[in-house]
Amino acid sequence: MSTYIFQEWPQADQLAQQLSKDVQAEVVIISGQWPCHQSAKTYEGKKLLQFWQQAKIYWQQQPVFAYPLNQGKFTLIHPEVYSQWCQYNAGFDQFADTSVAxxxxxxQMPAPLKVSSVVIIGAGIAGAATAFALAQRNISVTVIEQNKIASAASGNHQGLLYAKISPYPTLQTELLMTGYGYSLGLLNQTSSPKLNCGVLHLNFNLAEELRNVKLAEQCPDSQLYQLVTRSQASTLAGIKLSSGGLWWPHGVTINPRSLIKVLLSHPLIKLLTHTRVKQLAHDGNTWQIVCQKEQKQHILTASHFVICAGAQSNLLNPLFDWPFKIIGGQTTTAVPGDYASNLRCALSGSSYISPVWRNKMCFGATFHPNCSQVELSQADEQANWQELSNWLPELAEDLKPNPTTQGHAALRCDTYDHLPVVGPIGESKLMLHTYEKLKFDKNYPIKQPCPWLPGAFVNTAHGSRGLATAPICAEAIAAAILGVPSPLSSRLQQGMHPNRLLIRTLTHYRNG
Ligand SMILES: Cc1cc2nc3c(=O)[nH]c(=O)nc-3n(C[C@H](O)[C@H](O)[C@H](O)COP(=O)(O)OP(=O)(O)OC[C@H]3O[C@@H](n4cnc5c(N)ncnc54)[C@H](O)[C@@H]3O)c2cc1C
Known part of the structure; x- marks a missing residue:
């Protein structure tokens, strides 16, 4: 796999010719804008221009923007963040600007280690996407799943994929904007099933209306989203709505399990289901991964592992007791009548509903902070029906009542700052000792290097937006393991760095 770096936009015909011999190539363009006038003579060049046109829709001036290209990746980096971006990626030291603080x-990022074998723990969207990102780079991966694939948070009948962003330049917004385009590109690249229905984010209260209006004002010609009136919204939805909202024409709904299945079907991925990882220990050379299948235990060895265990990530010893936030939730499915079947797009408001897929509509979801309940509950089913009746009474009326509870209950994994946990892991006890002074002064200038766990990574805590965030974070993990440039800006990589959670237990220890 090669990386081509351009200080300005390359000529499409020439680049297309280079790429035809190297389908796994990564193309990095350092530029603050998209080219205005590009033309191509060859068929491949024209196809590349088409690709750029498609990718441009999702580019909203993010400092670092990534989109899948052939079997590799296209990354556009703003010149202002380029040196910082290089500095964060160990393998690209030669480009680093040492003046960056x-x-x-x-x-930071540990120096990359030689990769011999990688184990991924968990076969939800984060595990499957991480395995796929590595397999795409010719690395063999074993995915270990304690149940069957997509059995936990990624097990909903339908999930919405769009970017629920704020009008402010927060890290969340940057991640969602980059991840949204990336996930859509991944669905296309792998021909995974999806409903190209668009998503309508309704003005369901004043705060949402103000947010939607502000977003639309910021970008009046956006191809990504448009403000629509109540009557336009009703036409788009095919049913009567009581408010307008923000229309995301490229938004989709997917069955997460179908995507996970496609990603895990890569020939370099080996999947072990009904196998639970009990413990991880380093023998000074490799990781010994203790697994349990039914009554039998066995040990796998690996140079690297990535914990993608969702709400159970901090039950594994490298992250034992790290402070995640767990939020229970349930979606409900029901069979529609004629009127409900008319729903043409996904609606998102105080809850969400997707159009019919495999004869069922999926709606919800409930939110229960600090909850560990994963069984389907009658009370949650009622809450979902009640919410739908308040919101879309005619549609709720036309769904057939369920004789027993139907849907999916699971735990979301989240953090205090609602950013995912993505990157390398330090050794907990040693870190707490090394950085102990931060307990008394959170700005204490400590320069001691981090005591890293060799080859240990995590990709989890995707909260309620994993379909938009987990695949791009999987790319960032693959880049970190290999020591090549990340598709994420350095401020985002630091914002999502796993060690922030443990260090926060020092800087905020008085708050409990
Ligand atoms: C009700 C509900 C509705 C949602 N709706 C949406 C939506 O519309 N759009 C959206 O983008 N997101 C939505 N989300 C959030 C999204 O589903 C999650 O962010 C995403 O699924 C998280 O994926 P994950 O791979 O990190 O975790 P999970 O899917 O939970 O996967 C973790 C896996 O790890 C396995 N595991 C754990 N411990 C071990 C171990 N020791 N050994 C082996 N395997 C282990 C688990 O069995 C599990 O399969 C929703 C979530 C819920 C709960």
Missing amino acids: ALKPWL
């Missing part, structure tokens, strides 16, 4: 040592 040193990072906090626990938020």
Whole structure:
């Protein structure tokens, strides 16, 4: 796999010719804008221009923007963040600008280690996407799943994929904007099933209306989203709505399990289901991964592992007791009548509903902070029906009542700052000892290098937006393991760095 770096936009015909011999190539363009006038003479060049046109829809000036290209990746980086971006990626030291202020040592990246074998723990969207990102780079991966695939948070009948962003330049917004385009590109690249229905984010209260209006004002010609009136919204939806909203024409709904299945079918991925990882220990050379299948235990060895265990990530010893936030939730499915079947797009408001897929509509979801309940509950089913009746009474009326509870209950994994946990892991006890002084002064200037766990990574805590965030984070993990440039800006990589959670137990220890 090669990386081609351009200081300005390359000529499409020439680049297309280079790429035809190297389908796994990564193309990095350092530019603050998209080219205005590009033309191509060859068929391949024209196809590349088409690809750029498609990718441009999802580019909203993110400092680093990534989109899948053939079997590789296309990354557009703003010149202002380029040196910082290089500095964060160990393998690209030759491009680094040493004047960039040193990072906090626990938020840096360890030097990459030789990769011999990688184990991924968990076969939800994060695990499947991480395995796929590595397999695409010719690395053999074993995915270990304690149940069957997509059995936990990724097990909903339908999930919405769009970017629920704020009008402010937050890290969340940057991640969602980059991840949204990336996930849509991945669905296309792998020909995974999806409903190209668009998503309508309704003005369901004043705060949402103001947010939608502000977003539309910021970008009046956006191809990504448009403000629509109540009557336009009703036409788009095919049913009567009581408010307008923000229309995301490229938004889709997917069955997450179908995508996970496609990703895990890569020939370099080996899947072990009904196998639980009980413990991970390093023998000074490799990781010994203790697995249990039914009554039998066996040990796998690996140079690297990635924890993608969702709400159970901090039950595994490298992350034992790290402070995640767990939020229970349930979606409900029901069979529609004629009127409900008319729903043409996904609706998102105080809850969400997707158009019919495999004869059922999926709606919800409930939110229960600090909950560990994963059984389907009658009370949650009622809450989902009640919410739908308040919101879309005619549609709710036309769904057939369920004789027993139907849908999916699971735990979301989240964090105090609602950013995912993505990157390398330090050794907990040693980190707490090394950085102990932060307990008394959170700005204490400690320069000691982080005591890293060799080859240990995590990709989890995707909260309620994993379909938009997990695949791009999987790319970032693959880049970190291999020591090549990340598709994420350095501020985003630091913002999502796993070690922030443990260090926060020091800086906020008085708050409990
Ligand atoms: C009700 C509900 C509705 C949602 N709706 C949407 C939506 O519309 N759009 C959206 O983008 N997101 C939505 N989300 C959020 C999204 O589903 C999650 O962010 C995403 O599924 C998280 O994926 P994951 O792979 O991190 O975790 P999970 O899907 O939970 O996967 C973790 C896997 O790890 C396995 N595992 C754990 N421990 C071990 C171990 N020790 N050994 C082996 N395997 C282990 C588990 O069995 C599980 O399969 C929703 C979530 C819920 C709960």
